[in-house]
Amino acid sequence: MDLKQLNAFVAVADLQSFSAAAKITGLSQPSLSRLLKQLETDMNVALIDRYHRPLQLTEAGLFFYDKVRALLIELDTITNMTKRMSAPSSALNIGFVPSVLYGLLPEIIADFKHSAHQGANEADIEVNLKDISSYQQIEALKTGEIDVGFGRFAHQDPWIQQILLRHERYVVALPKAHPLAQNEEQRLIDLANNRLILYHQTHLPVSTTAATIIKTPNGMDKDIDSTEPVTEPLLHLFAQHGITPLMTTKVSDLQVALGLVAAGEGITLVPASLKSMRTEQISYQPLIHENVTSPVYLHTLKDFIHPKIPDLLRSVYQVYEQRGITYRVQQFI
Structure with a gap:
């Protein structure tokens, strides 16, 4: 059993078609079929019911698909995170929900840039903002699309850490x-x-x-x-x-x-x-x-915190101080 076999199986299961999966994986249909047949032989389990159109998974195949797909997503997350740890970007990519943008986020970003400019060249500070829902932010953090997110909902995810900024x-x-x-x-x-x-x-x-x-x-x-x-x-x-x-x-x-x-x-x-x-x-x-x-949360990855996130959090609390907003100081760990 190897990654090529597992990725081929998940592609066929997702698309319910050998031809469509072949296009996605870049394999020929005969190669794709051989990979899946070898996987089933190695396991001594029939994973795909080939007599239905569109293709369907057997009961064992459904169980295997559910577990393997989660493992492949986790492996992809680990790979992306490892690359980012070895070469962190100088840019800070921030996800936000619209209600936060209409609120204090512009002031927070302005304070963050101003504070960064005091000790570094302004050209070194790049902030990218992305309008993205609270739940979509979780996947965006894992893929590296964003480094930190401002949202309105609590999340329970083993890859994510979250702090409550205020109510x-x-x-x-x-x-x-x-x-x-x-x-x-x-x-x-x-x-x-x-x-x-x-x-x-x-x-x-x-x-x-x-x-x-x-x-x-x-x-x-x-x-x-x-x-x-x-x-x-x-x-x-x-x-x-x-x-x-x-x-x-x-x-x-x-x-x-x-x-x-x-x-x-x-x-x-x-x-x-x-x-x-x-x-x-x-x-x-x-x-x-x-x-x-309506709570306001800040969330990022547990195992990789972008170097600029502590400065962003300080700017959040600085704006809260200026506005007289009650908060409890917290830090990502």
Whole structure:
């Protein structure tokens, strides 16, 4: 058994076709077939059911595929990491989610560059920013596409270490003409009859079961029996308080959500750092619930920390100090 055989097997399993796998691997179809036949002979196990179209894996093949694919991904991660350790890049590649960019990230990057310029040639400092979701950042860290990521969700991955930078309070974004637009003590239950605009593209890894309560147009509370798991981040916040909004609309991103709020098509919740956006059409009001927050995480690899990441973290805390933001100093290890 060797890597060429394993890669050939995974390619065939992924594509369910010898011809397509041959193109991907750069092998001829006869060579690919011989590799897989030899693998099955060595193991004395039939991995592929060749009598179905498209090709299917046997029960043993499915088990083998699941384990081998994970091993090959891990080996690829180790290889990439080893190369980066031997010759770390002078550039710092930073992944971010849009809500962080609209918040304090520009100030943090400016402080980072300014601080670096004090002790080094500015030409030596290169920062590359990439808009990428919290969960996509994990794979991007492993492949080397980014060196560090600012995200909104906690992750459990053996290759990744993560620190919580702070909890940011949510605010309600309402159209300026909304009856609650001037109410500075917003409650989630009072918002339940509005159309809630959802914009997160990734869901939480754990769910809350909604004990569903909505407020009817005549002001009465109405119970709805439901045990549906709730992993959408905004709906999760409502579900934690035993509430399910009466109406929702799903959009592609945060900017579209705020555009719909500005047009009077609904309301949404956003981190407080975004309350300077579209202020001509949108009223941002605080929630009375102190636990309705959006965390900000910084994550990188466990076994390889880019040399410039400690400086970036110092700039994060420097900006927090200037803004009077509460935080607890942490370091990557």
